[in-house]
Structure formats: structure tokens, C-alpha cells
Amino acid sequence: xxxxxxxxxxxxxxxxxxxxxxxxxxxxxxxxxxxxxxxxxxxxxxxxxxxxxxxxxxxxxxxxxxxxxxxxxxxxxxxxxxxxxxxxxxxxxxxxxxxxxxxxxxxxxxxxxxxxxxxxxxxxxxxxxxxxxxxxxxxxxxxxx
Ligand code: HEC
Numbered sequence: 001x002x003x004x005x006x007x008x009x010x011x012x013x014x015x016x017x018x019x020x021x022x023x024x025x026x027x028x029x030x031x032x033x034x035x036x037x038x039x040x041x042x043x044x045x046x047x048x049x050x051x052x053x054x055x056x057x058x059x060x061x062x063x064x065x066x067x068x069x070x071x072x073x074x075x076x077x078x079x080x081x082x083x084x085x086x087x088x089x090x091x092x093x094x095x096x097x098x099x100x101x102x103x104x105x106x107x108x109x110x111x112x113x114x115x116x117x118x119x120x121x122x123x124x125x126x127x128x129x130x131x132x133x134x135x136x137x138x139x140x141x142x143x144x145x
Contacts, residue, residue, distance in 0.1 A: 024106055025097045027141035034139040036077060040069045043132045047123045076101060077144050084118050090144045099140055105133060 044052075044066050052066040066072040076089040081100040091098040095113065103110040103118040105128055110118050121127065128136070 024137075027094055027096060027137075031138045031141035033142040033145075034135055036073050036139065036144060037069055039135055039139045040066075040072055043128065043135055044072060047126070047128060047132070051124065084112075084116060086114070087112055087116055087118070090140055092144050094141050094143060096137070096140055102136060102140055105136060 048066050054067060065075045078092045079089045081087040081089050084100045084103075087100045087103070088095075088098055090101050096102050098113040100112070100118055101122075103112045104120070104122040106121070108119070108121045112118055
């Protein structure tokens with residue numbers, strides 16, 4: 001086997017079997033500053049309001065969360081995670097593994113801080129594209145301002 005094939009094999013195995021820190025849960029060294037308003041307009045409004053927008057939609061417990069930028073900000077930034085305590089919705093200390101909003105975008109039952117699993121992937125029944133995921137990651141990693 002050539003060295004490059006061996007290296008590739010190790011990288012794939014590392015990714016599959018979780019050797020080393022999970023890059024999805026580690027902030028980049030100098031993340032681009034992304035505002036809450038940008039995330040709301042470019043991601044939340046387009047992907048989340050069908051269920052988290054208005055009272056009476058999909059899940060009454062969660063409904064109304066994201067109906068405006070103001071409501072989204074107050075129910076998410078630095079707030080407790082109602083369904084997945086003791087995690088935060090978004091940890092303003094730039095901790096991806098303590099932010100339910102981020103963990104739920106990565107996949108089903110992602111393991112967060114303290115081994116907490118975060119249930120079904122969001123948006124339920126779908127998945128954000130790479131650009132949208134990067135925006136949300138940079139937003140949290142730049143302090144969710
Ligand atoms: C098709 C409906 C649907 C869509 C679209 C959707 N959600 Fe959800 N979401 C739910 C339901 C139902 C729950 C409650 C069950 C659960 O915790 O998974 C939920 C729960 C959550 C929670 C857990 C809150 C907590 O701590 O209890 C977060 C965070 C969340 N959604 C974020 C999002 C984001 C961000 C988007 C858009 C990218 C999104 N959701 C899109 C239906 C949806």
C-alpha cells in the first residue's frame with residue numbers, strides 16, 4: 001500500500017471512529033465575526049420558522065421561539081436550553097459543545113458537554129448546507145453578538 005493511501009485510510013478512520021478532538025466542536029483560531037442579525041436573516045428565517053415561528057405550529061412547547069430577531073435573540077443567546085439542560089441554547093463563552101442550537105444542526109443525538117445527547121437533527125427532516133453551517137459556527141465562535 002502506498003504511503004498516500006495509508007495516510008488517507010488513517011484520516012478516514014480517524015473521522016469515522018472519532019480519534020482526536022471533533023473539529024465540529026472546536027472553534028477556528030480566528031473566526032469571522034458574524035452577527036445574530038445575519039444568522040437570523042440568512043438561516044433562521046429561511047430554515048426554522050415553519051416550526052419555530054408562530055404559536056400553534058409544529059410543537060407548542062417550542063413555538064414562538066424565533067418569530068422575530070428580538071424574540072430569537074432573547075430565547076437563544078445565552079439562554080438555558082429547555083429540552084437539553086444543563087446545556088445552553090447558545091453559550092456566549094464560545095463553547096460549541098455547550099450550545100444546543102449548534103449540536104442539533106450537526107446530526108441526530110450529537111454528544112455535547114458532559115455527555116449530553118441532543119436528540120433529533122434540526123431542521124427536523126432536513127439539513128443546513130455547508131455555508132449556513134459555517135455562518136452559525138462563526139456566529140457562536142465570535143461570541144453570538
Ligand atoms: C419541521 C419542524 C422543525 C423545523 C423546520 C425546525 N425545528 Fe427545531 N424543533 C422541532 C421540534 C418538534 C422540536 C422539539 C423536539 C426536539 O427537541 O428535538 C425542536 C427543538 C429544537 C431545539 C431544542 C430546544 C431545546 O433546548 O429544547 C433547537 C435548539 C432547535 N429546535 C433549533 C432549530 C433550528 C436552529 C432550526 C432551523 C435551522 C429548526 N430547529 C428547525 C421542529 C423543527
